[in-house]
Amino acid sequence: MTERPESHDLWLMQRYDGEVPWREGEADAAPSPSGEAMSASDRAKHETMALVGDLVRAHVARDTRGAGLADAVLGRLEAERAQAPAAPPGLDGAGLAPAGLAPAGLAPAGLAPAGLAPVGLAPVGLDAAGLDAVGLVGEGARRKEGEPGSPAPAAAVGNDNGRFLYGMAALAGLAAAAAVALFVWAPSASDDAGARASAPSSAPSSMGAPGARARDGAAMPAAAAPGASEAKMPALTAARDDDADDDDAVPAVEVASVDFGRHQGSVFYVAGRQAGATAVVWVNDEEER
Amino acid sequence: MKRFLMSRALVPMAGAAAIALTTPLAGAVPSHAGALAWGGGAGADPVDDAAKQAVGEVVVLYATNDGKGIDPSLGDMPQLQSPPFSAYDSYALLERGKVDLSPSGSMTLPDGGALSLRLESAADDRFTVVASITKKSGKKFLPGATVNAKRGEYFFLAGQRYKEGILVLGIRLVDKKR
Numbered sequence: 001m002t003e004r005p006e007s008h009d010l011w012l013m014q015r016y017d018g019e020v021p022w023r024e025g026e027a028d029a030a031p032s033p034s035g036e037a038m039s040a041s042d043r044a045k046h047e048t049m050a051l052v053g054d055l056v057r058a059h060v061a062r063d064t065r066g067a068g069l070a071d072a073v074l075g076r077l078e079a080e081r082a083q084a085p086a087a088p089p090g091l092d093g094a095g096l097a098p099a100g101l102a103p104a105g106l107a108p109a110g111l112a113p114a115g116l117a118p119v120g121l122a123p124v125g126l127d128a129a130g131l132d133a134v135g136l137v138g139e140g141a142r143r144k145e146g147e148p149g150s151p152a153p154a155a156a157v158g159n160d161n162g163r164f165l166y167g168m169a170a171l172a173g174l175a176a177a178a179a180v181a182l183f184v185w186a187p188s189a190s191d192d193a194g195a196r197a198s199a200p201s202s203a204p205s206s207m208g209a210p211g212a213r214a215r216d217g218a219a220m221p222a223a224a225a226p227g228a229s230e231a232k233m234p235a236l237t238a239a240r241d242d243d244a245d246d247d248d249a250v251p252a253v254e255v256a257s258v259d260f261g262r263h264q265g266s267v268f269y270v271a272g273r274q275a276g277a278t279a280v281v282w283v284n285d286e287e288e289r
Numbered sequence: 290m291k292r293f294l295m296s297r298a299l300v301p302m303a304g305a306a307a308i309a310l311t312t313p314l315a316g317a318v319p320s321h322a323g324a325l326a327w328g329g330g331a332g333a334d335p336v337d338d339a340a341k342q343a344v345g346e347v348v349v350l351y352a353t354n355d356g357k358g359i360d361p362s363l364g365d366m367p368q369l370q371s372p373p374f375s376a377y378d379s380y381a382l383l384e385r386g387k388v389d390l391s392p393s394g395s396m397t398l399p400d401g402g403a404l405s406l407r408l409e410s411a412a413d414d415r416f417t418v419v420a421s422i423t424k425k426s427g428k429k430f431l432p433g434a435t436v437n438a439k440r441g442e443y444f445f446l447a448g449q450r451y452k453e454g455i456l457v458l459g460i461r462l463v464d465k466k467r
Contacts, residue, residue, distance in 0.1 A: 253442050255435070258431075265431075270373075278443050279438075281434045283448035284448055285455070
């Protein structure tokens with residue numbers, strides 16, 4: 001039996017709502033806190049509340065804007081609950097084992113942390129054994145399996161890991177394809193002096209293009225040549241001499257790459273003693289002057 | 290599990306393939322490691338053979354603008370009259386040296402620094418060599434220049450300050466018995 005409230009109006013409301021044992025015709029069954037029976041005033045209040053209630057219900061019934069809203073919200077919640085694994089994957093031994101993460105020795109260094117962490121270790125709140133990287137499928141995780149509230153749908157876990165691994169495999173495939181493309185492209189590009197300018201990755205941008213030849217009149221960088229005028233300083237990328245285009249396909253000397261370190265420098269190709277040109281790697285020695 | 294292991298195995302295999310394929314990028318001639326990987330392992334290492342037969346011949350020149358002209362003992366080196374060498378009007382021969390390639394060696398320069406040569410690969414009469422210069426202080430002046438040169442053809446490393454001018458190193462790979 002509901003305890004009788006101290007407030008008379010609250011008591012009235014509870015009576016109206018049926019929360020106190022009162023029914024029509026039993027007006028005195030549950031007297032008011034003050035011990036009075038339903039007065040005329042109380043009855044008027046009841047009728048007013050009933051009238052207001054009817055009006056509100058009628059108004060709401062006419063307005064169909066919210067129809068189905070609650071169902072939609074609940075339906076979406078149900079759908080999300082159905083899609084999400086009951087517990088974060090990665091903690092379930094049955095789920096992890098097929099994915100191959102269980103034997104820690106099989107996982108290459110670096111893959112396990114990257115692969116396992118996003119699978120949802122953090123929010124789980126498992127015990128230490130369950131969170132241990134090696135013990136992901138160890139006692140801690142296995143103990144959770146089968147316990148009420150521990151979950152871990154195996155299929156969902158397997159799918160997540162599989163997606164990740166397939167992604168890794170796809171990336172590796174792309175890398176291999178890029179390597180093959182570079183391998184095929186590199187020899188053909190060796191004939192193109194312009195293209196070779198970007199080949200040596202270790203050389204600074206000021207490096208001249210291997211395969212190109214210094215234009216007549218080009219002088220070394222002024223910093224490297226005492227007395228050389230600024231006007232005579234050549235472009236840092238050696239220009240190709242059009243007259244030499246018909247030289248041997250393979251030059252006598254070819255600079256494949258230059259690491260100038262902390263210095264700046266250029267690569268020049270100079271006509272040599274014979275038909276081929278020779279290469280000059282010129283480093284600007286600006287320190288210890 | 291099997292599917293996973295296959296996927297897992299693919300990653301390092303693909304990575305190794307990528308490395309192996311990109312290794313000979315420096316030129317048409319595969320690098321030392323590349324030569325071994327591509328089939329040099331069965332017989333003798335061609336780099337070792339080449340190193341036994343070839344030697345780096347080095348001429349050390351001192352370039353200045355003191356009006357003395359090109360040292361006649363240098364012989365026929367028309368390159369020195371062309372840019373960028375023509376920025377200096379005088380070239381004196383300071384030293385001739387040989388660097389043993391087995392497959393790497395070095396020689397001391399007049400300023401106390403060192404020139405190092407390392408033979409990377411050899412094919413027919415062409416060599417790929419990595420040249421580097423270290424200053425007396427131990428600092429790397431030229432960490433590395435990878436050059437593919439025909440046997441007997443000079444290439445030059447220049448710019449290192451020395452006294453009132455610079456050092457110019459002419460390097461070529463020749464037969465040892467020469």
